[in-house]
Structure formats: C-alpha cells, structure tokens
Amino acid sequence: MRVVFAGTPEVALPALAAIAASGHELIAVVTRPDAAQGRSKRLVPSPVADWAAKHGIETLKPQRPRDPDFAERLRTLQPDVCPVVAYGALIPSEVLAIPSHGWVNVHFSLLPAWRGAAPVQRALLAGDADTGITIFDLVPALDAGPVYLREASALGDSETAGAVLTRLAHRGADLLVEVLDHLADGTAVATAQGETGITLAPKLTVDDARVDWAGSARTIDRQIRACNPSPVAWTTHRGERVKLWLARAHAGTVLTPGVLAVDKRSVHVGTARGVLELLQVQPAGKKVMAAADWGRGLGADPGSFE
Incomplete structure (x- = not known):
C-alpha cells in the first residue's frame, strides 16, 4: 500500500x-x-x-x-x-x-x-x-x-x-x-469501542508536576515517574525549584511531611504516609545528579521542601 x-x-x-x-x-x-x-x-x-x-x-x-x-x-x-x-x-x-x-x-x-x-x-x-x-x-x-x-x-x-x-x-x-x-x-476487522470505561488523559502541566508532600510516599513516587521525562516533578527548597527525577517509596517510617533526613548515602523526605527516598534530583541551574551528592551539600540543617 x-x-x-x-x-x-x-x-x-x-x-x-x-x-x-x-x-x-x-x-x-x-x-x-x-x-x-x-x-x-x-x-x-x-x-x-x-x-x-x-x-x-x-x-x-x-x-x-x-x-x-x-x-x-x-x-x-x-x-x-x-x-x-x-x-x-x-x-x-x-x-x-x-x-x-x-x-x-x-x-x-x-x-x-x-x-x-x-x-x-x-x-x-x-x-x-x-x-x-x-x-x-x-x-x-x-x-x-x-x-x-x-x-x-x-x-x-x-x-x-x-x-x-x-x-x-x-x-x-x-x-x-x-x-x-x-x-x-482485506482481512482487517475493526470493532466499536463501546461507551463504558471511558477515561480522559490530558497532557500533564507544570502545575500537575508540583509535589504535595501531604500525599503518600507511594502516590508521590507515581507522580515522579509519570512526569519523567516531561514535565518533571518539582518542589521548592530554600526558595529555589528542585526537580525530582527518580525516587523510591518506603512504608512504615515516620517523618514530618516535607522534612528532609540526610546522611552520607541517602536523602529521605517525609510524607503523610511513609517516606520517599530521593534518587536523582536537579537543583535550579544545575544538571541532574544523585540525590545523595546534592544532600551532602545542604549542611548540618538540610531543612525541608516547601
């Protein structure tokens, strides 16, 4: 054809x-x-x-x-x-x-x-x-x-x-x-879709990509994965935007929503249910980096996401 x-x-x-x-x-x-x-x-x-x-x-x-x-x-x-x-x-x-x-x-x-x-x-x-x-x-x-x-x-x-x-x-x-x-x-056959089970999938906006730390770790992890590679999930830290490229949800641990817990090897963030381990982030004006590398530069008081 x-x-x-x-x-x-x-x-x-x-x-x-x-x-x-x-x-x-x-x-x-x-x-x-x-x-x-x-x-x-x-x-x-x-x-x-x-x-x-x-x-x-x-x-x-x-x-x-x-x-x-x-x-x-x-x-x-x-x-x-x-x-x-x-x-x-x-x-x-x-x-x-x-x-x-x-x-x-x-x-x-x-x-x-x-x-x-x-x-x-x-x-x-x-x-x-x-x-x-x-x-x-x-x-x-x-x-x-x-x-x-x-x-x-x-x-x-x-x-x-x-x-x-x-x-x-x-x-x-x-x-x-x-x-x-x-x-x-001549063997192709098309069948009508039907009217049940219809859902709509509009394009994700930058507003859709903003993380609300009052959600659960699992929900935010899904949001981050859905927004990768575009429009990329984001939050703010000390007044500057930080893009969140990859993360992993953990159940059971309690940490105040938005609060950062940083050690030499990892960065965790509190949510309403469970904690989110950040794996890859992108601070404003910089390239994508391992979250642990970013975390080590935050100092003794890493603060929280807004």
Whole structure:
C-alpha cells in the first residue's frame, strides 16, 4: 500500500522505521512545523522530520491539518492509508476521508481507557497495574474510533513514563505493520469501542508536576515517574525549584511531611504516609545528579521542601 505516515516526537520513530522496512511504500510523512528550541529560539525540525530528511522522504508540515494546500497535496499523493503515532493535532473530517483505508492510529492505552495526549502518564498517576497498545481507525471524536487490535502490557513498579513509552513504541511498531498487512489483504476487522470505561488523559502541566508532600510516599513516587521525562516533578527548597527525577517509596517510617533526613548515602523526605527516598534530583541551574551528592551539600540543617 501507498503510505503517508503522520507523527512528530521520537516515540513515533520505531513505527516510521518499521513501515519503511516493510513491504508497503512510504511516500511521505506529515509532522508538526519546526519548533523554537532553547534560549536562542532556533527553529528545529521534529524527530520525524529529521528522520525523513535523512532518508529522502517528502515531508509535509502544515500549520494546521485543515489548511487547503495540505489537503490538496495529500490528495495528489493518493495514499492508501495514513498511519499515525503521536502526531499532535486533530485531523478534520475532510482530510480523514482522503486515504481509502483511512487514518490508523497507534495509541498507548487500552481504549476506551485514557483517551487523550498522555495515556501512559495518566495510567501511572492513577496507579494502574497495566497499560497497553490500541490500534484503531481515526474519527473526528477524540480516540473514539473502531479498534483493529489491542494488546495489554503490565506496568513495572519502578518504570517511568519515558521507559514505558519507549517499550510500547517498539512493540506498537510491529503491531502497526501487522494491521497494515491485514488492511492490504482485506482481512482487517475493526470493532466499536463501546461507551463504558471511558477515561480522559490530558497532557500533564507544570502545575500537575508540583509535589504535595501531604500525599503518600507511594502516590508521590507515581507522580515522579509519570512526569519523567516531561514535565518533571518539582518542589521548592530554600526558595529555589528542585526537580525530582527518580525516587523510591518506603512504608512504615515516620517523618514530618516535607522534612528532609540526610546522611552520607541517602536523602529521605517525609510524607503523610511513609517516606520517599530521593534518587536523582536537579537543583535550579544545575544538571541532574544523585540525590545523595546534592544532600551532602545542604549542611548540618538540610531543612525541608516547601
């Protein structure tokens, strides 16, 4: 089949590479426009655009998918199908109708659970035991289309959102090619999702990432893992922001919420239930470091998080 792939971040690259290596013809990619990066605000192409440029694949970067020039170019390309992994914009009905086999989306949850931009992050925050991959036919309503394939995957007790997404991205790439193969030979069957068990997964904000030490150690540990690598959980210490990259919850020990207990090898923080051992932190203006190294620089009175 003639394929136009839509995706933007690094998590989309395994699927893109798998399609390029398959028996299908990758004729173009669609991705978000170049974005300003760093203090210089230099425009940088997305990982998908960068991959396409290196492989000589035509790249479409519409400001909005409803732009007439984009729709006209897509019609000219005559794709049979448009696979999607984390493209980052809603596709209007008139553009969804262009490929004969539609737009086939890879979503990292067991739909209809966690419809939206941050399914893995929200699953971790909620303490779900598992997540998964759903491949479905894109429709105008958010992540509501009929499903070609679902596969469950357990969430590890110490996995970060980044680690889970990397793992699911590689497995999802194989499953996506399998679905494309079935579409090509006419054996693909899509089943309606149903209306029960729907939950929403909006993108995590910086406010979502602020730690409340009145929570339990287990809850805060989930928050830290859900926010890694973005937007990164944070708190304040002596008036400056400290990012929390990795931690580990311990039950049974009592320490006042927010209060730091530091020794040569570890940093612990009190919570409403249990204590949290910090493993990796990032003080304001510095690189990520071992929490124990940061703790040794706090002096005799390490104080507390605000």
